[in-house]
Amino acid sequence: MGGGNMTLEEAEGLLTINLAAVAENYCALRARLRTGSRCGAVVKANAYGLGVEQVAPVLYAQGCRDFFVATLAEGLALRALLADDVRISLLTGLRPGQEKACAQAGLIPLLVSTEQLQQWVAKTSANGQAAPCALKLDSGMTRLGMGESEFAHLLAQPELLRSANLCLVISHLACADEPEHPQNRRQLENFAREVKALRAICPQVESSFANSSGICLGEEYHFDVARPGSALYGINPCPGQHNPMTPVVNLRLPILQLRQVDGDVPVGYGATQTAVSGSWLAVVRGGYADGVLRAQSGRGCGAAVVAEPEGGESRIVVPMIGRVSMDTTVFDVSTLSDSQRARLQAVEMLNDELTVDEMGAAAGTIGYEILTSLGHRYCRRYC
Ligand SMILES: *Cc1c(COP(=O)(O)O)cnc(C)c1O
Secondary structure, eight states, rough: OTTTTOTTTTGGOEEEEEEEHHHHHHHHHHHSSSSEEEOOOOOOHHHHOHHHHHHHHHHHHTTOOEEEEHHHHHHHHHHHHHHHOOOETTTOOOOTTTHHHHHHTEEEEEESSHHHHHHHHHOOOOOTBOOOOOEEESSSSSSSBBHHHHHHHTTTOHHHHHHHEEEEOOOSSTTTTTTTOHHHHHHHHHHHHHHHHHTTTTOOOEOOOHHHHHHOOOOGTTTTTEEEOGGGGTSSSSSOOOOEEEOOOEEOOOEEEEEEEESEEEESSOOOOOOTTTTTEEEOOOOGGGOOOGGGGGTEEEEEEEEOSSSEEEEEEEEEEEEEEEEEEEEOOTTSSSOOOOOOOEEEEEESSSSSHHHHHHTSSSHHHHHHHHSSSSSEEOO
């Protein structure tokens, strides 16, 4: 069994993150935008689990100046990481008492209520001018955002709006990954109308609407600043169609034990699946504590990596068998020949062919959850 020249760190699995692919994806998304629309980047949750310290500077180098994170703590960390010419917005806004820290760091909170706007003005104003902030409108998703009637009341308070130093207004699409869904157009019409009404009072305010999938819906959805996240990291922004993004992650798990079973035997906790007599099983290091979601038990697959005698490696797709454990997962590698098995190096769970979207589907979830669940026991390598 191979993998003999693995370092001590790689012994618990190797997660390779391709930063050149992130840069390529950013440029590809930007190229889709209508003229005059800027491409921002969402790097919340540690850049979807891939490492904001490594990812954000790469995006900056490609010209990105509009960054979006979720929390104040994420904003402060990003501020320290990047040059002062970036705009950093906080997607989940502020809790009472965070106004001063936010303004002092030059972070832009997405505010969702009149009360939050009043507090922002009260807490951050100097010389009659508040620090820059943004407004998050609910155009139909019914998650975080100011509802229609509260917004109508706010428009009736132009003094408050003018003193608030609004630089950005955003809204978020609920069904952008389903291009035919009628809600997309409804939300677009609502948001366009609300932006227009707001600009009558605050003409300088910029608008932002599209996430990754929103960019694929067409130019009308692009507004001033796009906010892609997932597509930067290789997730398909147009499900059901060929993925236009370049894969970013490779997850390679070492083999702890390669064994042939005698007799038909149950595999793993709960004895949920049976390996037939003579099967070859590869037990790999990587389980649900490492982000190999237990929900994909019996459904997921991996790629057996086989060293080729003349150099290089080939890959053979192999099924999982039995339940995923906390630290280990079992693959049935019986389809490999004796010779291939002797040259087995590792099992990859994510690579250019096995995508985060597919792993998500096998676990009954989405690629987003796969990325943000990737564990911390792997050796992380950036290339
Ligand atoms: C996470 C998030 C995004 C990015 O969405 P993707 O689908 O990952 O491109 C954009 N806007 C808001 C408000 C978000 O919460």
